[in-house]
Amino acid sequence: MSSVLYDTPGPRAKRRNVVYTIAFVAVLALVAWWVLAALNDKHQLDADKWSPFVTDSEVWTTYLLPGLTETLKAAALAIVIALPLGAALGIGRLSDHRWVRVPVGVLVEFFRAIPVLLLMMFASALYREFTTVSSDFRPMYSVVTGLVLYNASVIAEVVRAGVLSLPRGQGDAAVALGMRKGQTMLYVLLPQAVTVMLPALVSQLVVIVKDTALGGALLGFEDLLSQNRQITANYGSNTIATLTVIALIYIALNFLLTTFASRLEQRLRRGRKSPSATLPAQAGAPEAKPEAVSGA
Amino acid sequence: MKLRSVSAAAAAAVVLALTATACGGGSDSGSNGDKINIGIKFDQPGLGLKTPDGTYAGFDVDVAKYVAKELGYSEDKINWKQAPSAERENLIKNGDVKFVVASYSINDKRKKEVDFAGPYFLTHQDLLVRADDNTITKVEDLNSKKLCSVTGSTSAQNVKEKLAPKANLQQLGGYSECLTGLENKAVDALTTDASILAGYAAQKENQGKFKLVGLKMSDENYGIGLKKGDDELRGKINKALEKMVSDGTWEKLVKEHFGPSGYKYEPAPKVQN
Amino acid sequence: MFDFLDSGQYDLLGAFWVTAQLALYSAIGSLVWGTALVAMRVSPVPLMRGFATAYVNVVRNTPLTVVLVACLLGLNQTLGVSLGADRFEDIGFRLAVLGLVAYTGTFVCEALRSGINTVPPGQAEAARALGLSFTQVLRLVVLPQAFRAAVTPLANVLIALTKNTTVAAAIGAAEASLLMKTMMENETDALFTVFAVFAFGFIVLTLPTGLILGWAAKRLAVKR
Numbered sequence: 001m002s003s004v005l006y007d008t009p010g011p012r013a014k015r016r017n018v019v020y021t022i023a024f025v026a027v028l029a030l031v032a033w034w035v036l037a038a039l040n041d042k043h044q045l046d047a048d049k050w051s052p053f054v055t056d057s058e059v060w061t062t063y064l065l066p067g068l069t070e071t072l073k074a075a076a077l078a079i080v081i082a083l084p085l086g087a088a089l090g091i092g093r094l095s096d097h098r099w100v101r102v103p104v105g106v107l108v109e110f111f112r113a114i115p116v117l118l119l120m121m122f123a124s125a126l127y128r129e130f131t132t133v134s135s136d137f138r139p140m141y142s143v144v145t146g147l148v149l150y151n152a153s154v155i156a157e158v159v160r161a162g163v164l165s166l167p168r169g170q171g172d173a174a175v176a177l178g179m180r181k182g183q184t185m186l187y188v189l190l191p192q193a194v195t196v197m198l199p200a201l202v203s204q205l206v207v208i209v210k211d212t213a214l215g216g217a218l219l220g221f222e223d224l225l226s227q228n229r230q231i232t233a234n235y236g237s238n239t240i241a242t243l244t245v246i247a248l249i250y251i252a253l254n255f256l257l258t259t260f261a262s263r264l265e266q267r268l269r270r271g272r273k274s275p276s277a278t279l280p281a282q283a284g285a286p287e288a289k290p291e292a293v294s295g296a
Numbered sequence: 297m298k299l300r301s302v303s304a305a306a307a308a309a310v311v312l313a314l315t316a317t318a319c320g321g322g323s324d325s326g327s328n329g330d331k332i333n334i335g336i337k338f339d340q341p342g343l344g345l346k347t348p349d350g351t352y353a354g355f356d357v358d359v360a361k362y363v364a365k366e367l368g369y370s371e372d373k374i375n376w377k378q379a380p381s382a383e384r385e386n387l388i389k390n391g392d393v394k395f396v397v398a399s400y401s402i403n404d405k406r407k408k409e410v411d412f413a414g415p416y417f418l419t420h421q422d423l424l425v426r427a428d429d430n431t432i433t434k435v436e437d438l439n440s441k442k443l444c445s446v447t448g449s450t451s452a453q454n455v456k457e458k459l460a461p462k463a464n465l466q467q468l469g470g471y472s473e474c475l476t477g478l479e480n481k482a483v484d485a486l487t488t489d490a491s492i493l494a495g496y497a498a499q500k501e502n503q504g505k506f507k508l509v510g511l512k513m514s515d516e517n518y519g520i521g522l523k524k525g526d527d528e529l530r531g532k533i534n535k536a537l538e539k540m541v542s543d544g545t546w547e548k549l550v551k552e553h554f555g556p557s558g559y560k561y562e563p564a565p566k567v568q569n
Numbered sequence: 570m571f572d573f574l575d576s577g578q579y580d581l582l583g584a585f586w587v588t589a590q591l592a593l594y595s596a597i598g599s600l601v602w603g604t605a606l607v608a609m610r611v612s613p614v615p616l617m618r619g620f621a622t623a624y625v626n627v628v629r630n631t632p633l634t635v636v637l638v639a640c641l642l643g644l645n646q647t648l649g650v651s652l653g654a655d656r657f658e659d660i661g662f663r664l665a666v667l668g669l670v671a672y673t674g675t676f677v678c679e680a681l682r683s684g685i686n687t688v689p690p691g692q693a694e695a696a697r698a699l700g701l702s703f704t705q706v707l708r709l710v711v712l713p714q715a716f717r718a719a720v721t722p723l724a725n726v727l728i729a730l731t732k733n734t735t736v737a738a739a740i741g742a743a744e745a746s747l748l749m750k751t752m753m754e755n756e757t758d759a760l761f762t763v764f765a766v767f768a769f770g771f772i773v774l775t776l777p778t779g780l781i782l783g784w785a786a787k788r789l790a791v792k793r
Binding site for chain 3: 005009013017021024025035038039042044110113114115116118121122124125126129206209210211212213214216217225243250251258
Binding site for chain 1: 338340341346348350380382386387390469471472473475479480499501
């Protein structure tokens with residue numbers, strides 16, 4: 001698309017682009033130089049602040065990897081519980097019965113409007129006051145509860161949009177074959193909707209992974225981010241080095257998930273071409289990921 | 297019918313995950329079988345710190361080990377549990393731990409919820425400043441300074457309400473965050489119990505960088521928190537603490553953990569029975 | 570049941586005011602930064618395109634919590650950046666705005682890019698045929714249409730941003746979620762009321778945004 005916006009550069013445009021490139025490099029270099037000089041000035045680039053991550057395997061085995069495990073555990077639990085719950089809510093919202101459709105709709109809209117952090121804090125307070133969940137697990141439970149409530153309602157919308165994006169004829173044909181409503185949904189509509197939804201669901205996983213960090217910062221969850229405090233307490237305030245390593249792990253993890261999502265999307269789009277009757281191109285696609293932006 | 301197997305797998309995963317996490321919540325008496333659960337801090341050098349090799353080190357840790365030994369539990373029978381400040385009462389009340397040794401000051405509000413053995417250490421709220429900074433000598437000096445402490449800590453409230461209401465107080469999630477700011481001159485002083493500050497100052501990476509001012513802005517008597525009404529355990533712990541002082545272990549431990557910082561500690565407080 | 574509301578002990582309105590301000594300043598900043606990013610992303614200079622793409626991919630995959638904590642511990646505590654503020658309450662607020670802009674800008678960029686993709690190629694081709702330069706094509710022809718097509722995704726970004734302001738609690742900005750945390754620790758017998766009050770507050774903040782911008786999206790949609 002972008003190539004439509006400008007002509008193929010001629011000699012003058014090429015020269016101008018070179019000037020722009022040089023100016024841009026100069027600005028970037030200036031910023032980088034300022035940051036590095038300031039860091040160096042504060043002794044944050046000293047080798048002994050960074051070397052533990054390379055030379056000392058214990059910093060990985062004692063802090064980073066256990067923290068990453070907790071992060072992944074919470075994210076996996078959240079998606080595994082939220083998926084069936086969200087599917088149920090999404091189907092409930094499509095119900096023919098008003099008394100199912102309306103309350104489910106209210107529930108979904110409510111949990112979508114509340115910041116996930118508030119849900120986590122509320123869950124944490126509830127577990128503290130009304131249950132005997134041991135304090136080892138309470139942060140994890142709170143984080144997972146908050147993530148499930150929020151993401152189930154997001155997934156409900158994805159499922160609903162996915163089903164609605166299917167051509168009417170699919171449902172009508174199922175009815176004509178004498179299928180009951182449940183059968184129509186389970187055997188005809190959902191299997192097709194799943195292929196439309198999958199990329200949106202995988203990118204929702206990125207949102208979930210990112211949101212687990214909230215628990216680490218504010219609810220005492222022993223996740224990857226929370227290892228920052230213990231590492232800096234042991235290795236002489238190497239805050240910059242530790243945060244950089246932690247951020248890189250998050251980025252690598254989410255980058256893998258994002259790449260997986262776009263691969264999946266391409267593959268599905270290719271697969272969709274042959275039985276072209278099933279889906280009009282991209283019908284519900286923008287609708288199918290209503291919340292891809294959200295999350296912290 | 298691919299969907300059916302997918303949903304079956306998902307349901308199985310949910311059940312598995314739930315049982316896997318539920319297993320941990322089992323112990324109710326604070327000691328399962330022949331093990332004993334003890335609550336300590338994981339992130340306070342000098343008092344209770346999880347070290348890179350996965351073991352725990354600090355004054356509180358050694359006190360806990362001594363007491364546990366007197367109660368009949370050798371070192372390998374101890375399950376260490378993290379006891380963050382806000383969680384200590386809950387841990388004790390829920391029976392997750394037998395007792396808590398985690399820079400736990402005895403005060404009336406806490407006494408309503410838990411019982412204390414000890415005290416085993418007396419310290420004061422103090423200031424940590426950069427070693428070359430001589431501009432803070434008394435409490436009033438703080439009103440024009442940038443001060444750092446941990447969110448919701450008694451030290452932070454003390455500063456805001458009594459000591460220096462005009463001080464520019466930053467509240468962060470942990471002391472090591474404050475230390476970064478102190479080292480880089482984003483803040484001028486870090487305030488909390490002198491024992492905690494001494495632990496940071498004594499770390500080998502920090503030696504020579506910071507010093508304690510030596511102000512006694514409050515009295516903090518560290519006790520060992522335990523379940524309310526468990527007088528038998530309380531008596532046993534108190535006896536262990538008395539023995540620890542009389543056989544010279546107390547002196548040895550204090551020297552070992554607080555010596556390098558030049559912190560002038562108080563003599564052992566008298567155990568209150 | 571609601572007695573803690575008028576006891577004067579908690580400044581509920583004050584906290585929500587901070588939340589609203591955070592959202593407003595961050596929204597303006599993100600719009601500017603996101604537009605700049607998208608301009609770089611479609612520009613003829615390969616290096617700018619590369620920079621914008623890399624920036625968007627890296628920041629979008631970083632948890633906002635990490636971005637904000639890095640602003641506090643990296644920029645402020647280590648490098649001494651205080652953004653012209655003196656009291657720590659103000660520093661926390663300004664750093665939170667900076668972090669939110671850096672993070673949300675990437676989503677604005679993506680929303681605008683999808684908006685640009687809805688503009689038929691003929692529009693840009695016609696503009697080029699008239700002899701307009703790249704900046705003119707972007708400024709006069711493509712972006713105005715892209716913005717109108719991007720109202721709905723931008724509204725979603727704004728709603729997400731409003732909810733994301735709660736993350737600023739991680740660096741001590743005195744906004745709503747931090748107050749809720751304190752209240753939940755002190756008012757243990759009124760947990761449900763406290764939650765209901767704060768949930769209501771956020772619904773009040775986000776619902777009109779969705780409705781108004783949904784209406785605007787219909788009005789502004791480019792008829793083709």
